Amino acid sequence: MVRIGVLGCGRIGRMHAANIAAHPEARLAMVYDVDAGAAAEVGAAFGAEVAGSAEAVFASGAVDAVLVATATPTHADYIEMAVAAGKPVLCEKPIDLSLARVEACARAIAGKGVPVQLGFNRRFDPGHRAAREAVARGEIGDLHQVVITSRDPGMPPRSYYEVAGGLFRDMTIHDFDLARFMLGDEPVEVVAMGGRLIDPGLMEELGDHDTAMILLRTADGKQCHINNSRTAVYGYDQRVECLGTKGMVQSQNRRAHEMVRSTATATGIAEPALFFFIERYAEAFRAEIDAFLRVVRDGGEPEVGFEDGRRALVLAEAAYLSLAEGRVVKVSEVG
Ligand SMILES: NC(=O)c1ccc[n+]([C@@H]2O[C@H](COP(=O)([O-])OP(=O)(O)OC[C@H]3O[C@@H](n4cnc5c(N)ncnc54)[C@H](O)[C@@H]3O)[C@@H](O)[C@H]2O)c1
Incomplete structure (x- = not known):
């Protein structure tokens, strides 16, 4: 059993705590949150010790990984x-x-040999992963284009935007990572367009965007298009499409069930897309814990690590530079 300490018992921390507690090879050993009530609630729900500080979690001999x-x-x-x-x-x-x-963090942890996995859960989605594996096996020939559609079901509250750091660093960061994963290659050029179409007043005031389209290109010319919106009324819209010389693969939205209704006025009426990330990516979040446990037990490099997190942020910064200057930006200009 791998004994895990969870720091943060908010929206996603609770979900991770539940997944760890339910895992046959892991134990939720300890939880901590600056909000003592949130930590107490999660600790009680899953029988985990509640730490009095973050330091106590890192120092604990009863915690193997965090x-x-x-x-x-x-x-x-x-x-x-x-x-x-x-x-x-x-x-x-x-x-x-x-x-x-x-x-600075990269320098601080360099050479210590301690695995750092990043929470880019979408790489573990069964559909997205199957699409990537089909591309890697050459099933669609030479890859030319990747299209990533990533739209949230609705606008989060103002308080969320105030600390989120902007659309590209908060939301598109997942898509930048997914782009690198699907392309199997590094983008070298970025061009971005940002919009304030859903709540122009709020977005203008906070200097943020609620709508975006971004293009990436690799050194050998492969193209990727990312489209983001903070509001898709039909649910969390998460689709990936790869086009190659011998065909196309698509990873589609997930629904609560696959019943399709046809009537006198319409055909093919299906359930809405699953509401949001916790539902849509439930299997992916469990699979990322499986991958983490393998690294903790067996060692080796995480499937998605610190450098992937850095590179995704570099693409976000390149996209902001493109937005500010209205031009194609070379990724090498940023980092
Ligand atoms: N992978 C994904 O799809 C995904 C989805 C949502 C959020 N996230 C990320 O997860 C993180 C948390 O997001 P959330 O939506 O759960 O937020 P949240 O606000 O619901 O939860 C954050 C928790 O962290 C606690 N906290 C704040 N500072 C702390 C500190 N110094 N020590 C201990 N606890 C502290 C807060 O009290 C709160 O309970 C964010 O970084 C977010 O970007 C990832």
């Missing part, structure tokens, strides 16, 4: 503390909103 699901500005500090304590860490995205802080 999962960080706290607010974004704490991630880099907690990664450094976990690595210093020799505890493998699975940290939610993004590593930090500042590339300089991410690079």
Whole structure:
């Protein structure tokens, strides 16, 4: 049994805690949150010890590895503390909103040999992964284009935007990682268009965007298009399409069930897409815990690690530069 300490008992921390507690090869040993009530609730729900501080989790002999699901500005500090304590860490995205802080963290943990896995759960989605594997096996010939559609079901509250760090660093960061995964290659050029179509007043006031289209290109010319919206009324819209010389693969939306209704006025009426990330990516979140447990037990590099988190943030910064200057940006201009 791998004994795991979870830091952060909010929206996603609770879900991870539940997945760890239900896992046959893991035990939720300890939880911590600055909100003592949230930690007490999760600790009681899953029979885990409630730590009095983050330091207590990292120092505990009863914890083999940690999962960080706290607010974004704490991630880099907690990664450094976990690595210093020799505890493998699975940290939610993004590593930090500042590339300089991410690079300082990279220097602090370099050469310590402690695995750091990043919470890019979409790589573990069965459909997305099957699409990537089909591409890698050459089933669609030479890959030319990847299209990633990633739309949230609805706008989060204002308080969310105030700390999220902007659409590209908070939301598109998943798609930048997925683009690298699906392309099997590094984008070298980025061009981005951002929009304020859903709540123009709020987005203008906060300097954020609720709508975006981004194009990426690899050195050998493969193209990727990412489209984001903070509101898709039909549910969490998560689709990936890859086009190659011998065909196409698509990873589709998931629904509660696959019953399709046809009537006198319409055909093919299906359930809405599953509501949001916890439902849509349930299997992916469980599979990322499986992958983390393998790394903790057997060692080796995580399937998706710190450098993937850094590279996704570099693409986000390149997209912001493109937006600011209205031009195609070379990724090498940013980092
Ligand atoms: N992989 C995904 O799809 C996904 C989805 C949602 C959120 N996230 C990421 O997970 C993180 C948490 O998001 P959330 O939606 O659960 O937020 P949340 O606000 O619901 O929860 C964050 C929790 O962290 C706690 N916290 C804040 N500072 C802390 C500290 N210094 N030490 C311990 N606890 C602290 C808060 O009290 C809160 O309970 C964010 O970084 C977010 O980007 C990832």
